[in-house]
Amino acid sequence: MTAEAAVAVPALVVFTMALVWALMAASAQIQCVDAARAGARAAARSEPEAAALAAARSAAPRDAEVSLLREGELWRVRVEAASPGPGALALTLTAEAVALAEDTVGSGAP
Secondary structure (H helix, E strand, C coil): CCCHHHHHHHHHHHHHHHHHHHHHHHHHHHHHHHHHHHHHHHHHHCCCCHHHHHHHHHCCCCCEEEEEECCCCCEEEEEEECCCCCHHHCCEEEEEEEEECCCHCCCCCC
């Protein structure tokens, strides 16, 4: 029984650590999605670009890169962040949201 425990306990510890890392990465991805949406909504409401970037950064994971771009009638917000955890397990998490600028609604020909 001791030999089985010597093999099983480290395997369970590694498995548990992998599950915790996966949950942390999933949580950071959700934060990236929420941040991109918040930034796109703020930009679509014709808030200043600085305010839209601040809205996205406040919801984004720490040290995330946030970019804001206007393409015609659309505002595009992209959030990139490194996943938490050791360097060997590092991933770049990315989320993007697009919103129609409200100042363009109803301005076209019927």
